[in-house]
Amino acid sequence: MKVSVLIPAWNEADRIDQTILAVRTLDIVDEIVVIDDGSTDDTYRISLEAGARVIRHxxxxxKGAALYSGLLVAEADIYVFLDADMCETAVEIEKLIRPLLQNRCDMTIGRLPKPLKGGFGLVKNFARGGIRRLGGVDMQAPLSGQRALNRxxxxxxxxxxxxxxVEVGMTxxxxRGGMRILEVEVDMKNREYGRDLRGFLHRGKQFLQIARVLLNRWQT
Structure with missing residues (x-):
């Protein structure tokens, strides 16, 4: 079965090469596609030099548009959605791919360790409650962007x-489509946002965008 890894990236020049090189160590992966979503730094060049196929917006x-662009060009049996800032911990996606190869589920979601820094869990609980109400499933990692799924x-x-x-709507x-969803513990680490102004602005943006998705799904 062909496995394609899609990595949406925006201004990730400082980390993207480490993420790509980590994924390249996995024999289970056939293709790496980076979608450079309008970066103003060297994300495009560095991704190419690291050995990825790169689409440039x-x-x-x-993120949703970036992933969609990746899906248009990558023909695979299994798709992996991976955040660009995972660096060397990106090798953990193998744990997300194996259950699909074994036909144990249709989609896996990576459950990352609890961050050292973080907010108060308001956005996470909001997303979790929305998924439970509108999708009928209770997810421990509703916001995780580390996922593998079949066609x-x-x-x-x-x-x-x-x-x-994106992740909330996808779940x-x-x-609703009856897909088998499995959460998998992975030892992955991405960029953290603390309880400072930057962190609260980030979570505020998260909340508004998740609310928009939940409203859309509630109306359909």
């Missing part, structure tokens, strides 16, 4: 949306 369209999930997923609501659509 002239403008920052958002049947793509048929169940509607509009990927944009920004931080609701997959659950």
């Amino acid at each position: 002239s403008t920052n369209y958002g 049947s999930v793509l048929d169940a997923i509607g509009n990927l949306g944009d920004g931080y609501g 609701i659509d997959a659950a």
Whole structure:
């Protein structure tokens, strides 16, 4: 079975090469596609030099649009969605791929260790409650962007949306479509946002974009 890893990236020049090189060590992966979503730094060049296939957006369209662009060019049996800032811990995606190869599920979601820094859990609980109400499943990692899925999930997923609501909408659509969802513990680490102004602004943006996705799914 062919496995393609899709990495949406926006201004990730300082980390993207480490993430790509980590994924390249996995024999289980056949293709790495980076979607440079309008970066103004060297993300495009560094991704190419690290050995990835790179799609370049002239403008920052958002995560959902980036993933959709990747899906248009990558023909695979299993797709892995991976954040660009995972660095060497990106090798842990193997744990997300194996259950799909074994036909134990249709989509895996990476459950990362609890961050050393973080907020108060308001956005996470909001997303978790929305998924439970609209999708009928209780997820411990509702916001995780580290996922692997087979082609049947793509048929169940509607509009990927944009920004931080992508994962929430994806989970609701997959659950409504009867897909088998499995959360998997992975020892991965990405960029953390603390309880400072930057962190609160980030979580505020998350909340608004997730609310928009939940409203959309509630109306359908």
